[in-house]
Amino acid sequence: MHVFRTTTASRIGSGRSSNQDRVATSASRVVLADGMGGRQGGEVAAQVAVDTLNERRGGRLEEPRRAILRANARIRARAEDGGPSGMGTTVVVVDQPDPETPNVVVAWVGDSRVYRVRDGVAGVVTTDHTWEALLLELGSDPVDAAERRHVLTRALGTHAQVEVEMCTFEVRPGDRLVLCSDGVHGALGPEVIAARSGLGAAALVDAAAAAGTRDDATAAVVELVPAHVATDDTGQLPVLTPAG
Numbered sequence: 001m002h003v004f005r006t007t008t009a010s011r012i013g014s015g016r017s018s019n020q021d022r023v024a025t026s027a028s029r030v031v032l033a034d035g036m037g038g039r040q041g042g043e044v045a046a047q048v049a050v051d052t053l054n055e056r057r058g059g060r061l062e063e064p065r066r067a068i069l070r071a072n073a074r075i076r077a078r079a080e081d082g083g084p085s086g087m088g089t090t091v092v093v094v095d096q097p098d099p100e101t102p103n104v105v106v107a108w109v110g111d112s113r114v115y116r117v118r119d120g121v122a123g124v125v126t127t128d129h130t131w132e133a134l135l136l137e138l139g140s141d142p143v144d145a146a147e148r149r150h151v152l153t154r155a156l157g158t159h160a161q162v163e164v165e166m167c168t169f170e171v172r173p174g175d176r177l178v179l180c181s182d183g184v185h186g187a188l189g190p191e192v193i194a195a196r197s198g199l200g201a202a203a204l205v206d207a208a209a210a211a212g213t214r215d216d217a218t219a220a221v222v223e224l225v226p227a228h229v230a231t232d233d234t235g236q237l238p239v240l241t242p243a244g
Helices: 039-053 064-080 131-137 142-146 190-197 201-210
Strands: 002-011 021-025 029-036 091-095 103-109 113-118 121-124 165-170 176-180 217-231 238-242
Touching: 002 021, 002 029, 002 201, 021 039, 021 217, 029 039, 029 176, 029 217, 039 064, 039 091, 064 091, 064 103, 091 113, 091 176, 103 113, 113 190, 121 190, 176 190, 190 201, 201 217
Parallel strands: none
Antiparallel strands: 002 217, 021 029, 029 091, 091 103, 103 165, 113 121, 113 176, 176 217, 217 238
16 A cells, blocks of 8 residues: 655745735645645635545545536635635645555646656656647747746636646656646746755745745655554544655
């Protein structure tokens, strides 16, 4: 059996009064969200997203796509109930549906990313939901497309319906998964992400700050490790924790 061993770090952007990024972890799920829509709105939307993705229903975490759709509905309901208008957030989740297998599911909306670091090379698992990515796919000039880098084509809370993108793959021994907001991946290239991720999430966030990012910078570095099986306080329910 295997579980996630995760480090996280987050740093407020320069000149900002609050951090609108959020990250949350468990033994089988890691969630990162990058809020938007003003200081209060971004914070609220990102917090709703991570809370919903880590909420247990009937004692179990909800399947990622369904949980993301639920988060979208909750963010919109919060805005309609007097919350900040225009609030929204990206979200990316790495989920291990079965501790008996090394398979993970990645689900996302927006431009927060997941990288897989394997044999010292960082490859992007996700695709950005931005106008830049769309224009590049259509063959536009990269310089022109870069002007729309931060314009999202999908986000939670902005529309009643949202399309969730998903993929699944097997994690091999030695792999690291890096979740990060655009405050990190916008400042660091894949080579730096591969090298610094081995030192943990704080090393990535520090590197992004040193590279001059002005955005909130948040990262999580995930490894799949053998689990130690114990029981909860009742002595009945199994509790999985990293061994060693």
